[in-house]
Amino acid sequence: MHPDLLVGLLAVRNGLVTEAELKDALEVLQADEQNVPLSDVLEQTGRITAVERRLLDELVAWHLDTNKDKASPFLQTLPIPASLRDSIAKCKHLATEQSLPLFADESIQGSANNVSLTSDSVKHLQLDSRFLKEKPHAEGGLGIVSIAEDTQLARQVALKEIRQQYSNDEECRRRFVLEAQVTGALEHPGIIPVYGLGVNKEGYPYYAMRFIRGESMQQAIVRIHSPQNSETREREIRRLLQRFLAVCNTIEYAHSEGVLHRDIKPDNIMLGPYGETLVLDWGLAKVTDAKTDSPSEQGCVLQSAAPDAGNGSTRMGAAMGTPGFMSPEQSLGWHDKLTPASDVYSLGCVLFCVATGSRPFDSNDIATIIRKTQTGEFPSPRAKNTAVAKPLEAIILRAMATKANQRYQSAKLLADDVEAFLADEPVTAWEEPLSVKTRRWVKRHRTFVATAISGCGITIVGLVIGIVLLSAANRRETLARESAEDARDQSTRISQLAMDRYGDYVKAITSSPRLKAANLEPLRRDLLFSAKDFYNELANITGESDRLRSEQAEAFFQLGNLEDELEQRAEAIGNYSRGIERLRELQQDPSSASDDNLIDIIRFTANIALNQRILGKNDEANQTLDEAEELATNLRSAKPSDEKVQEAVAYQLASIHHNRGSWLFSIGEYLKAESSYMKSQELLAPLTSRSTNGNAKILRLSASTNSNLGSVYFSLNRFDDAKELLQETIQTRTNLFAEDGDDAYHQNEIARTQKQLGDIAFRQADFNTARTEFDNAQTTYRSLVAAHPEVSKFQHDLALLNTSQAVLFARLGMHDDSLSASAAAIETWQRLIQTNPNRDDYLSKLSTVYFNRAELLISLQRINEAVQPAEESWRICEQRLANHPDSNTLKADVAETLIQRARIDQALGNLQDALEKLQQARTTLEALAESHSEISAYRITLGHCWSSIASLLSVLDPDNSTSAYRSALAVRQQITAEFPDLAHCLFDMLVSQSNLARHYASDGLYQEALTEFAECLVGTKAVLESHPEHDQAQRLYSTTLAAQGTALSATGQFQAAVDSFDAAYQQNAPPYPEERLSFATSLAFSDQVERAQEIVAEIEKDLPNHAQVISEYAVACAALSTKLWTLNEQEADLPNSFEARAVDSIDRLVAAGYFHIEANRTRFKHAWSNGIFGNSKGFADRRSLMTEAEE
Structure with missing residues (x-):
């Protein structure tokens, strides 16, 4: 399309030039062979100013950009007098077969003031004689509907004509025609069919459509909510909700065709007597993504300068739609930002009317309605009508959310929730309270749930009591404000009883092993979410009383605890923070300030740190934990003589140090972890001694601290200290049986401690004791798993035991048993990880068992079988290190897996690859050993690394292998000097000494070799004297004797060599x-x-x-x-x-x-x-x- 066509017609349409002036300009243009732009001619001849010229150019550019190569909808409605059309035709470069048909000809318009139809509409102009009006039927914002007779088909139809006050407005006429075209193009049972489109004798547009006898949804709402309908109201509302579902489906269809309605309201929904539900009045429709052949593909945004028609009528202005039913973004005039969610908002308003019988916005002032629409200021449905069900209210509120992204994102999703509500199913917009959720669950699983709940000590009655008590407390609080002090006291007691009852209920849910079963997890989560409803309701009660603030603070704390259980860490942090805010508000008022508030602030802050740690925000967690410690220390110093405060703060500080110790231990900072755990011990010791009944909470924390400190001592090779603490832990756990009544929990903890004692015995080469402790733990674990096969915690700990047993069996030469134990552990870890993919500790343990399995297979020379578990172990360690790059423990783990893979490479002949892996591991381990000299594990692994490097260099680079052998021995000698009681470290040192001696002998350095052999034999003999069953030491002793015999023989000491050989073969040297x-x-x-x-x-x-x-x-x-x-x-x-x-x-x-x-x-x-x-x-x-x- 040529731009000059648009320039001329837009100039006439906007009154910049007359038709005569445009005709003169076209004649000038026709005479100019250089094709000067028409806008130049108009400006040069003084017809338009420079400003008007720029305006015209911008309008033309916008039309061309908007419509690309398609026919402009604007041009299709422009009336062009025949004389002007002739002038255009004479301009050769303007008049083309493609351009002229775009414009309507005045000769086929009723008059210049009437609506323009496209050239394709000419065949409809004779329809006026077909339809005979009978009587008026209804009036809308833009049109008047009459009942008419279709003379051709002898039927009644609805005839819609444009209202007279809009008949001369070009945009209104165009919008009226568009309404007919869109309505006719959308073929759906919920959209009324159009029979014809044309102009009447006066030249005004009309269209005929199916006539539906019935009532509008607005009329139905008024009728249903009238006082005389009270007995049948609920049933009829449900029927009307079924009609509403049909409306949603219709709108969903329109959206699928790229059409937004933009004027959904009860008046525009017709209800037929035979179940028909039709959406009317598509005059404000916007085509966003229509099909190519759709008659409504013009995609125009319809606007008019007509005045407002009043509340409930379609507003003909920049913000198009009906105030009170249009979305906030629609009320702001953001036509380019409208989405299906905009229509969803309007549907929500309709649903509000259906449910309550009134509109969301009651004001008669349009400006007020629009302001409240934009700010979301409207009463809740239940505030309007208490009979509205809470799930339905939640659906309405989500549909009417002020922000579009918080609404249902489609009409179908809205319909799905309404349908679920009608079917008594859960809806996505509402977290059901226990009274609803449990009733439904029990109804479906009556026998199963009755058994499970009775086994857990949870009763529905207990829950209902909690709800009733809270409701009573709230009612009594109102009375207390109006009456005497005794009513206020009674309100407080009842409210506290409700809080306590609910607290017991939550404790029962969170501590029950049965409810942690995989098949009961949905019920457990439902129960926890129901508990959240209680605390959410309490947290959201409005009021300014100190007691309410205090109860809300506790509610936020309980919400945080529940979200911990549900692993909703960010939400937990938010609720703990809100609880702190409530408590700080109380502290600002001297009359409500208390030490209890400060203690709770410390408690909340420490819990925030724990969740930050779990989310991987270690820096934030450390800062938060420091803040909690500072608050606790200050309070303790401020109240030195207050025994109650001292005890409460001491417990919180002990918990803080315990949690810090756990984190430090997890990253390999063993000495710092020891310091934190010891601080926790010191704080708990006086509390446990003063506790006459052995306060279970204190004893639990004390037992956990001792157990964890035992693990620290184990890692630091302080085995005697570790055993003492672990034995004490077993005694504490046994005593707690009577206190808690949770036998399964304490039995599991005792078995875990027995397993730890077995690990210590293994490290001390006391294999018989190790096996005894493992067997004791296994007996307990197997009974727990048999009694509670669904509890993952027990399976987890049994898998840990299987991992340790696999190592012990391998050490005892029970290779098949070792492989079976590791396979069982791998299967359990994989199953647990599948259901808990974010548990990093599960990945760690799976990596360990893979590593140990590969070690055994390597020792059995089953190298090809060792490749897969070794690769899996390394892959998991790499993955974990990527997630926790600051973890020293993980860096050491990766290095250890590299050493293992290098040994496999060496066995497969990939020597250079093996050396590269070993050098990479050595670099990491040397850095760790230097920065954390107190952690022997790093140096132990470094010794293994140097030993493997030496073995490899003896083949690849013999001249440099000696220094590697010496490095391995030096590292191990240093460890042995620091930890002389460590049998496994002493043994490793003796192996390095024997390897160095052999290397000397192979280099012909026989005297040096004989010196090392002699020392090695003395040390090995000492190990065998204290551990005669140490088969690896026995083997080392015999092979060293034989190697010494070879060196003696080489130096001519033949008889000594014979004696050495004889001793070696008596010891079964290979x-x-x-x-x-x-x-x-x-x-x-x-x-x-x-x-x-x-x-x-x-x-x-x-x-x-x-x-x-x-x-x-x-x-x-x-x-x-x-x-x-x-x-x-x-x-x-x-x-x-x-x-x-x-x-x-x-x-x-x-x-x-x-x-x-x-x-x-x-x-x-x-x-x-x-x-x-x-x-x-x-x-x-x-x-x-x-x-x-x-x-």
């Missing part, structure tokens, strides 16, 4: 071929030739093709050859045979480049110097070859 051949050499030169020959003959049967074995074989054969020549010079065959075998073996070694390595040459030099090789020419020649290799 018969490694190279060591057995070294034994044979020593035997030969100790005059035990026959034993030497037997060993050589045995090994010759299956001689391994390994350089070290071939080397020792050559030396043994040479020793036998030399010794046999000495014993019998006359018998040459046997000595020559051994010499030939020795020479052949040396030749093989020379060919393989064996003697290019200095350590290998050193071994043979020692053999030559010790006389093992005789003076034969063959040996002399081989010595020359070795010398050449050295050169």
Whole structure:
């Protein structure tokens, strides 16, 4: 479409130029062959000013941008006189087959003042003769409806004509036509069908549609809520709600077609006598995303300057719609921001009328209605009519939310909730109270719930009592304000009784193991949410009394506790904070200020810190916990002689230190954790001693503190301290049986403590005690799981025990039992994680059991099977470290998994990959060991890392492997010096000492090797004396004796070597071929030739093709050859045979480049110097070859 078309017609339409002036300009334009813009011609000829020119250009640009290449709806309604049309046609560049049909011709308009129809509407102009008006029927904001006869089909129809006062307004006429087009385009049972569109004799537009006999929804509302209808009102309201569902479905359909109604109200809803429900009056409809072929695709925003028509009538202004029914955003005139939620608001207003019998906004002043609409100031439905059900009220309030994003986002969602309400189902807009929720649940699960609730000690009667008591307290509080002091006291007592009754109810829910069952979790959550309703109602009671503030503060605290149970951490923080605000308000008034308020503030603040910690906001949590500690310390100092305050504050401080200790322990800050737990102990000690009945709350905290401090001592290898505390914990738990009556809880805690004692025994290599403690714990856990198979806590702790048992079984050589125990633990952790994916502690424990399983499989040389659990352990640790990057414990865990994976790589031959992983782990562990020297675990793992690096470098880079062996030994010696009673650390140190000695021996440093061997044997013997069942120490002792024998043999100490070998094999040292051949050499030169020959003959049967074995074989054969020549010079065959075998073996070694390595040459030099090789020419020649290799 050419812009000049728009320029000219807009100029005429807006009165900037007359038709004659435009015609003159078009003639100028026609004569100009350079196609000068029409706006230039109009400005240059003085027809318009520069300002008017800019205005025209902006209007044209807007039309072109808005309508793109489509026909402008504005142009389609512009009347164009024939003379002007002729002038346009003469301008060749303006008149095209595409442009001229866009404009309406005045020749097919009734008159210049009448509505314009598109060229496609010409065929409808004769409809006037078809419809004969009979009588007026109704009037609306824009049109008048009459009953008419359709002469063609002999039926009654509704004929709608534009009201006379709007008949000459172009926008109103256009909107009227659009209403007909939209109504006709939407094909739905809830939208009235249109039979025809045209103009009457006067030139005014009309359209005919189906005539529905019945009443409007507004009439039905008035009738139903009239006094004479009181007996049937409830039933009829439910019927009207069914009609409302039909309205919602109709609007949902329109929205799906991209049409917003924008004027939904009871007057625009027609109810037929046969169940028909029709939505009328689509005159304000806005097309937002219509289909291509839709007649309403014009998408125009209809506005008019007509005056307001009064309350209840459609307002014809910038804010289009009916005041009192249009949404806040619609009342602000934000037409481009309207969404389906805008119509939902109007539906909510209709629902308000249906439920209450009155409108949300009662004022007759439109400005007031609009202001209140925008601010959300309207009475609740129940304030208007107490008979309105609370769920229905909640639905209305959500639909009428001031902010669009807080409403139902579609008419269907609104209908779903209304339908649920009618079916007595839960609605999304309302959290049901227990009286409703439990009634429904019990009705559906009558037998099951009766059993569960009776087993938990929870009664519906108890709950109802709480509700009744609270209601009574509220009523009596009103009386108290009006009457005497005794009524006020009675109100307080009853209110407190209600609070106490509900508190007992909540405690029963939260502490019951049965209700924590997976299949009862929905009921448990429902009960907890019902309890929230009670406290929410209390928290939201209006009033300024000190008692109310105090009760509301407690209500907020209970809400926070309930949200803790429901894992709604952010909500819990919010309610604890609101509770603090209430208490601070009380503290500002001297008459209501109290120490109890301050203690509660401390309590709330500490709970906020706990939730911040769980949300991962550790910095905020530390700051909040410090604030709680400061408040408690100040209060304690201010009231030194008040025993009640001292005890209450001491308990809160003990709890604060306990919680801080738990966090410090979780991140590996063991010494700081110890300090916090000890502070908690010191504060609790006088409380427990003064508590005549052993206050259960104090004893619980004391037992938990002792148990956790025991874990700290275990991590710090202070096993005696740990055992003392854990034994004390068991006694405390046993005493609490009678106090709490919660046997299952305390049995579980006792079993957990027994498991801890078993872990300590295992670390001390007291495997029999470890197994006994584990068995005791297992008996308890299995009975708990059998009695409560649904309680995840018991399964969790049994899985922990299985993890420890798997390690113990592996240590005892019970490999199948170990693998079975780890498989059971893995299955349990995976199941628990599936239902609790955010539990980081579950992931940690799953990672541990994977790691231990991989360790066992590696030790069994089942390397391929070890890959999967090792990778899983590492993956979980990496994932957890990403979520908690500041955790030192997790950094150490990742390093440990890297070491394990490196060992697997090494076994699979991926040596370089293995070394890279080990170096990465070493860097992490060295940094941790340096910054946290008090934590031996980091150095223990570092020792493992150095040992693995040394083993790998002995293959990849032998020259640098010595320093790695020394580093491993140095780290372990330091740990052993600090913790001499740690059997496992001493054993690790002895292994490193033996490895270093072997390395020295392989490098030909035999004296250094013998020194380390001797020290290692002394230390290992000491371990065996205190732990004779220590099979790993037994193995180390025997293998070290054999390795020492090889070094002694190499240095010519043959008899000492024989003694060492004999002792080794008496201790069941493994018969490694190279060591057995070294034994044979020593035997030969100790005059035990026959034993030497037997060993050589045995090994010759299956001689391994390994350089070290071939080397020792050559030396043994040479020793036998030399010794046999000495014993019998006359018998040459046997000595020559051994010499030939020795020479052949040396030749093989020379060919393989064996003697290019200095350590290998050193071994043979020692053999030559010790006389093992005789003076034969063959040996002399081989010595020359070795010398050449050295050169």
